[in-house]
């Protein structure tokens with residue numbers, strides 16, 4: 001008896017009981033749709049994050065003041081208070097490392113911004129003109145921060161879209177004066193609506209020259225130093241060079257380097273684990289579906305008791321009967337798997353049409369896994385019914401007992 | 402050749418035992434046509450099932466062509482049923498979703514014969530029982546006699562030397578019964594051993610000899626031509642039936 005014949009016999013029986021076969025498929029279909037959709041969402045999130053990083057265009061290394069203790073250096077305090085990360089460091093690294101196109105200092109703070117009778121608590125980002133290019137900011141009106149020496153902090157400010165609307169309404173903000181933490185600043189630009197990017201609510205943020213913000217916040221250290229690298233620069237090598245130069249300059253390694261690659265890698269791995277976890281939970285529903293298949297197969301075996309007896313009388317061996325029923329349940333579950341993949345893909349396509357921003361897509365591994373799982377479900381849960389069929393006593397079976 | 406020695410088949414029902422066969426000794430030579438008769442419940446089907454390797458005796462020996470089947474594996478027994486024995490049942494046992502041709506070809510499937518050859522052989526077997534034009538029909542589109550002839554085609558498709566028929570005409574009117582018996586007689590004339598369980602004296606009269614069972618024991622052995630009416634045949638001198 002060859003494989004095609006097994007499929008023929010098993011398939012015949014399924015087609016005969018079309019309605020019952022279809023019903024038993026529903027469970028598998030639901031499980032597979034769940035896996036397909038959930039992994040598509042996970043993969044979509046991953047691609048979304050990747051795209052966001054890619055949208056920055058350039059390759060960035062970030063330096064933060066203070067030693068990251070997780071790497072196991074000396075505890076803070078033993079080596080003294082870390083040195084400030086200064087604008088001088090920024091200029092120094094930009095000059096000394098050729099792979100660094102621009103060093104963009106960032107001083108983050110927050111404060112109350114006022115105009116007329118209105119006020120609002122906002123994050124304040126102190127930076128330079130280069131920040132606009134690096135973050136690909138778009139202006140609705142005016143210009144971003146002026147070019148020139150970052151040490152010379154002028155009293156100008158750029159408002160995020162929401163901030164401008166709340167303080168000025170539809171009126172023109174450009175050229176107006178706002179007060180922020182006691183200082184008077186002139187609005188030189190308003191950003192176009194943007195939404196969230198890498199965790200920063202750009203629409204709700206205001207931007208001012210870095211030294212201005214440091215002065216207002218009474219800060220001596222930068223919050224971050226972002227090194228915008230030449231297109232083909234290797235982040236690892238730049239980081240090594242930064243460590244070397246800055247450690248020498250500060251007499252100790254009192255800063256932390258984060259590469260964009262590393263951030264993305266850890267974000268990706270978190271998202272992958274999350275995706276796997278939800279896919280795993282969805283896969284449990286396949287086990288439930290398996291019980292449905294088992295039930296249907298048990299009914300099928302008891303309905304076809306006579307037929308099993310006949311097949312045995314005609315010369316079918318135990319093993320052949322076992323195979324016939326196992327293939328039958330495997331066919332059921334794999335058909336359910338394929339139908340579920342179809343339905344799931346349709347849902348994913350629909351989701352993509354509705355939320356084009358998130359690139360939903362079921363990853364190839366999930367498709368393979370879900371088909372493999374449904375096959376395993378059919379075979380696994382088909383064993384008991386098939387075993388029962390194979391073990392039937394032919395004489396009793398022929399009499400329908 | 403079939404040889405049974407001190408054959409018992411005992412069913413344990415709760416705390417008492419029911420002997421469907423008790424101490425049966427019999428030898429059937431190749432090419433014989435033997436009828437098995439006896440009142441209902443006398444053990445006819447049980448004997449046929451043991452001989453057909455569908456059932457195994459509780460005690461005693463069954464030698465098929467000199468080989469004791471007791472020690473054989475499930476695979477080996479299945480293979481004997483497949484290649485050496487053809488079964489014909491009172492209720493036909495055709496699979497309703499399969500065409501006549503597919504029903505006939507089923508044993509060929511288990512023998513691993515390719516589809517094209519199966520089809521050709523099934524068609525020839527159907528032709529031999531006069532049903533060439535019904536090959537594509539489903540069982541529910543066939544008369545009782547036609548169904549039984551399809552079942553005979555199926556029983557013979559692997560070319561077994563031994564045919565076992567359990568009341569083959571029990572569900573048929575006399576005309577289609579006669580047709581079926583003619584087919585069986587023809588198969589016997591080709592040299593096959595034929596064992597027929599029957600209630601019908603007309604069926605038994607075609608046999609070379611008749612074994613009469615009573616309560617699981619062989620009560621009489623008579624020649625086929627001696628079978629006249631059942632009352633005489635089943636009168637075992639005890640007076641009861």
Ligand SMILES: Nc1ncnc2c1ncn2[C@@H]1O[C@H](COP(=O)(O)OP(=O)(O)O)[C@@H](O)[C@H]1O
Nearest residue numbers: 412419420421440441442443444445446447448
């Ligand atoms: N599976 C079984 N369990 C218990 N008793 C059985 C079983 N099969 C048959 N018998 C009994 O064995 C006896 C012989 O049965 P059977 O061979 O079918 O008789 P026949 O074919 O002559 O009518 C009967 O008394 C029947 O009730």
Ligand SMILES: [Mg+2]
Nearest residue numbers: 445446447567
């Ligand atoms: Mg019987």
